[in-house]
Amino acid sequence: MTRVATLYSVSLLAACVSILVGPTDEFLFGPGLGGLGLGNDCWASLRGARGCGLQAVVNSFVKAQPELMGPDCCRAFLDADDKCWPKVFPLNPFFPPTLKSYCEKLDQEAKDKMAQEEKDKRDQEEQDERDKEEQEKRDQEEIDRVAQEEQDKRDQEDKDRQEQDKNDDDKDDNDNDKD
Numbered sequence: 001m002t003r004v005a006t007l008y009s010v011s012l013l014a015a016c017v018s019i020l021v022g023p024t025d026e027f028l029f030g031p032g033l034g035g036l037g038l039g040n041d042c043w044a045s046l047r048g049a050r051g052c053g054l055q056a057v058v059n060s061f062v063k064a065q066p067e068l069m070g071p072d073c074c075r076a077f078l079d080a081d082d083k084c085w086p087k088v089f090p091l092n093p094f095f096p097p098t099l100k101s102y103c104e105k106l107d108q109e110a111k112d113k114m115a116q117e118e119k120d121k122r123d124q125e126e127q128d129e130r131d132k133e134e135q136e137k138r139d140q141e142e143i144d145r146v147a148q149e150e151q152d153k154r155d156q157e158d159k160d161r162q163e164q165d166k167n168d169d170d171k172d173d174n175d176n177d178k179d
Helices: 003-021 025-029 054-062 071-079 095-178
Strands: none
Touching (some): 071 095
16 A cells, blocks of 8 residues: 555544544534533534535545535635634645635635626626617607608698698689689
């Protein structure tokens, strides 16, 4: 076995033993459950998070995969006091900072995504408003065009009527001249 594999195996074994003989839910969750009160500092934020708790954190720790913790659990982990995690994971002081780094990255990605969605929504609302204004402008132009056509038609009818009246007057004059 290589040195790295041996070191990993020993670390994993130590982590498992630490979990088995280490802090239990009762120990971590504090006096309300008969424990020592670490839960007030460490686990209070995790209790309310959906799909989060001791098992999610332990699975992430044992498998050395911070990505096993979902975004809700990460957010809760970030809300917890930084001083308590080394007490919970005494055999691996690098795990809490690793998990924190992962969770901060995940949290920032979520914030960036939310900001982008809000920007996209604002942009869409602005585009919709521009489209609405453009449609109203086209509608008004159509109304004006139809009104102008109707006015032109009335003007032409008036002109034709005047022409007809003039022709009728001329005809009457011609008939009166013949008499």
